[in-house]
Amino acid sequence: MDAVQLAATASDTSTPVDGLRAVASLRTLVDSLEMRQVEQALRSGESWSTIAAALGVTRQAVHKKYAKRLSHIGATERGQ
DSSP states (O other): OOHHHHHHHHHOTTSHHHHHHHHHHHHHHHHHHHHHHHHHHHHTTOOHHHHHHHHTSOHHHHHHHHTTTTTTSOTTTTTO
């Protein structure tokens, strides 16, 4: 099922269990997309503060969520 179909199923309350499964699938997709975007932002030289602002969270929150998972990106690669 593609993202559009998942969103339609997630918003349809006539079958709650199917809707919940679609919500869980969308959450997994969004988490994966967010990780890719954060990684690319770091590679492009963006700061944790800029990334956090774009996501609407604190710098500490985004750093806690991604710093260990993206530790393979060195300071040179981050444009620092």
